[in-house]
Amino acid sequence: MPAEPDTIAALSTPAGTAALAVVRICGPNTAALSAALAGGAPPPRRALRRDYHDREGRLIDDVLMTYFPAPRSYSGEDTLEISCHGSPYIVQTLLEDLHARGCRPALPGEFTQRAFLNGRIDLSQAEAVMDLIQARGERALHAAHQQLRGALSERMEGLIDRLLSLLAQIEAYIDFPDEDLPEEDKASVINHLSDLLADTSHLAATSRFGEMLRDGVKTVIAGEPNAGKSSLLNRLLGRERALVSPEPGTTRDFLEERIIVGAHCLRLIDTAGLNPAPAPLEELGMMRTRERLAEADLILVVIDGRRPEELWTDEIRILSRDPRSIIVLNKSDLSEFVDWDGATSSPTLAVSALTGAGMEALFQAVVARVDAYSLEIGADAVAVSARHAFALAAARAELECARANLQHGAAAELTASHLRGALSAFGEITGKVDNERMLDQLFAAFCIGK
C-alpha cells in the first residue's frame, strides 16, 4: 500500500526580491493547516487578508491566503496559496515556519507532477511546465554551483568529510570485527562529534543572511526628550503605535515593532529620551536606551529641528558622529526649523513626523544603508535557503541522538543509524553522498583484510 503523500510547501514565484511572493502548500494536511493559519476553516477560493503569526505567535507578515480544496486546484489536491511581501527574509521565515508545522520542501516539479498524476493537466501541459522547471533547475543548479564554489560548499564538504570519518570509525568496528584494529576510542569520537555538532549549529545559525538579517536590522530611534521619536516611529509604521504627547519624558521604556523596508526587515526600537538632567525615574529608562544603542545595527538620531547644533547635548553630538547613525532633523513643518548641513559623515535628512514630509528620502537612506550591510555580510555569510535550513536542522537532531547514544553506550548499529541520518540530511544540500565515500575513508584509515 503506497504511503500517503507528504504535504509540501515551496515558493512558487521566482526567488529574489520582488514586491510579492507566493508560497504554495499542497497535500493531505493542507486543510488543517489552512484552518490553523486563517483562524477557522477558510472559504474556498476566496482571498483572505490575515496576519501571519509563526508557531510561537510572532507576527511574520500581513498576507493574503487563498484556499483551493481538492479537486479544483492546480495540483488536484487541497492547496493553500499565501501571498506575502517579496522580501527574502519574510519568505524564508514563512517557509521555515511551515516546515516546523510539518510541511516538507517540495522537489523541483513536484506540484506539476502531482497535477499531472491527479489528472489536472495533460502530458503536453506537463511537458511545457517541465521544460521550464528544467530550465529553472539548471539556473538553480548554476546558482547552487556558484554557491557551492563559495563558502557554503567549502563548509558543507568539510562537515561531510568529518561526518564520514566518524561514520567510518564506527562502521569499521561493525563490519570488520575480526580484524586487528586499534583499540576503539569512544571518547575521541564523542569529542569530534561534539565539534561537528557545534559547527553544524553554527552554520545553521549564520547561514542565511547573517544574524542581523535573520532577526531583522536592529534600528534604534534615539534623541532628546520631545524630539518626536515616538511620532517618527508611528509615521514609519503607518499607525499610532506609541504614545505621543507635548510632555517631555512620555516614553519611559523602549518598545519594538517590525517593518519591511525594501527587501529588509527592520526591528524599530523607540526609546526614552536622553535628558542631560534626568529625573530619577527617567534615569532608569535612559539606561535601557543606552543598552539598546550599544547593540544597534542602525541608529536614527532624532533632533528637534528648531534646536541649533550649539544647543545639542554632548551625548547627541557623539551619537551624530557614530558610523551607524542617520540624523533625522524633525519638525520641518515649523517655521523655526533650521536646516543643518552638519559637519558629519552621517546622512542627514529633514522630515516632518507630523505631516510625513521627507519620509520617502528617509526610507531610501535606510535601504541604502542596510543594502550596504548585506553586501558586507554576504561576502562571508553563506546564503542558504529555507530548504537548506530544514536539512541542517534535521542533521543536527540526528547528530544529537548519535552523541547521546555514544554517551549511553547504546549499540553501535544505532549510533551509525543516526550518523547516516545526518549524512543523508547533508546530502539534501550537496547531493546524495555515496556510501563509497565512507568506504574510501574507512579503507584509508584502517588496514582491513585478513
Add this chain to the structure above:
Amino acid sequence: MGSSTLLLTGNIDTIAQMSCNPAIGGQAKGQMVREIDALGGEMAINTDVTGIQFRLLNESKGPAVQSPRAQCDKKAYQYRLKHTLELQPNLEIFQATVTGLLISQGRVRGCQTNLDLDFRAATVVVTTGTFLRGLMHIGQNKNEGGRLGDFAARTLSASFVAAGIELRRLKTGTPPRILGRSIDFTRMEEQKGDHQPTFFAFHDTRRDGELFHVEHTFERRLGWAPGCEQVSCWTTHTTGETAQIVRDNLHLSAMYSGEIEGVGPRYCPSIEDKFVRFADKPRHLLFLEPEGRATNEYYVNGLSTSLPFDVQVRLVRSIPGLEKAHLLRPAYAVEYDFAPPTQLFASLESKKVEGLFFAGQINGTSGYEEAACQGLVAGVNATNKVRGVPPLIIGRQEAYTGVLIDDLVTKGTNEPYRMFTSRAEHRLLLNHGSAELRLLGHAAKHGLLGADRLQRITEKRDRIQHWVSRLESERCPGITWGDAIRRHERAAIEHPDFARESLPVRQEVAYRIVYKGYLEREQRQVEKLAQMEHVRLPVDLDYLSLRGLRRESAVKLAAIRPLTLGQASRISGVNPADISILMVHAAAGRAGESR
C-alpha cells in the same frame, strides 16, 4: 521449481570447491547465507553439516549486525554438495568445458563444449567464476587457470564479446597453504569456537529429516550432530623481518612490477599492499585456519601475496610459529575477465542477449556467499523466463541479496565487490534471525520452499506478531511489558507464558520490542521510498527523446534502463528534477496502455 536443468562443469569434483578461505559467513555474509536458506538454497545447511568451528561475530555491536561464521571442512563441504546435486530430481550433471554460446536473433539457444557436443536450452546461466581467461601470477611466473591446479576457459570470452557484451579484468589473491605438523602452535594464540554454535539454516522450521554428513552417509555415527566436533584456529603476526623481506622484494611482486592489469579489492589487500599503504603499522595479524578434519593443511589468512615462491618461503618463516613451516601450495594472484554488471537487468538477465543470465564472480563480486545468492536468483529467474512469469527481484529493504544485486546492476563496480553491512541503508531491518520472515512472500510466490515449511514459517511469523502486540499491550503492572523491557526494568523472559516459546521466536520478539522506535523509523523511510519503487518504467522507454530530461541523465538512464523509478533515482547523477519528469512520463505510459 521443477524445471529440467543441466549443470555443465569443467570438473565435477570441484563443484562447490572453496577457492580460497575455508570459511562461510561473517559480517553481512552470514546474514546472506541465512537468506539463501530462506529461499530454499543449500549453502546454509551444507555449512552447518560440514562446519568444524562456529562463531557468532559482533555480539557487542547490536543484534542487527551480528553474523554467524563457520570454518568448514573444505572437502566435506564440496562432496556433500556434489552428493546433494546428484540426488536432486530434474538436475543432470555433465563434465565438459563450455567453449561458446549459441545465440541467434538476440536470444541464447544453448552452448557448445570442448567435447564437440552442443546443448540446447531456453535459458542459460553463466557462472564462470575466475576461470574466464584466468591467469595466475607468482612473482614473474605465470600459469593459465582459474585456480591453482585448474583449467582456464580460454574461448568463451570471445563468444561474449561477439554478442556485444563488454568484458573487463579484475584480480584477486590467495595466501599459501602450510602443513600443520610443521607449525609450532605453542607460539600462537588459540581461537576457539563458540561453546554453543549459531547455525545458518533455520532448523526450527526445516525438520531436517534428510540431514547427512558425507563422512557418515553410510554409517550413522552415534551422537553426531552439526557443530559437535569443533576445532580451533590460531593467531600469530608478522614481524619486522617480514616487513623487511616484503620491502626488499617489492619489485619482484607481480602486482608491483606491472605484470597485472586487473584491479584488486581494497578490503583484501596483499601483504605487499599492507606494508606499503600502512607503513607505520609495525605488524599485521595472521590467522591459521584448518582446511578440514581429515587433512593437515592450514590456510594462512592475511598473507595473500604475489611475490616469487622463494621469497614466500622466507616470508612465511619470518613469522612466529612458522619458522620451520613447509609450504604445500604457494600464494598467488589471479586475473580474470568479468562482465560489468550494469549490462544486466535486476533479474540478472543480460540486456544484450535474451535468456542469458549471469551470476557470481563474473559479475564482479568476490565471495562464496555473494556468488551463491546471485546463483539462486539467476536460477529462479531463468525458470521464470521460460514460464513467462515476472522475475524474482528482491528489494534493498528485504535482504542483503537485494542490496547486492541492486548495487551491481545500478552502480556497477570497479573492484571485486564484497558485501558489507554498511552498504545496506536499512540495515536494522536485515537482522539474520528475520531472514525467513522477510523473504517468506518471495519464497511462496516462486515456489522455492515446500508447503509444509512455508506453513511453519507462517506460523512462526504469526506467533512473533502475536507476542509483540501482546507484550506491547499487557501491563506488568503499571506500564506495558514493552516499555518495561525497553527501560531494562524487565526481561521478556520473565513473562510466564513467553518463556515457553522457542528461542528463535523469543529472540525475534525481543529484537522487535527493544528496537521498536528504530524499526518504525526505518519502516517509514522504506514506505516513502516505496512510492518510487512501485512505479515501473518501461524497458524500452526512449530516454534520449524524452522532453525535459537533461542530456547527461538521459544517457545514463538509457545505459542502465532501470526497471523502477526507485532504481532510476539511485543512478549517480540523476537528480530530483529528472525523477519528476520520469514520473510524469511513466504515468503517461500507463495511461496510454490502459486506453
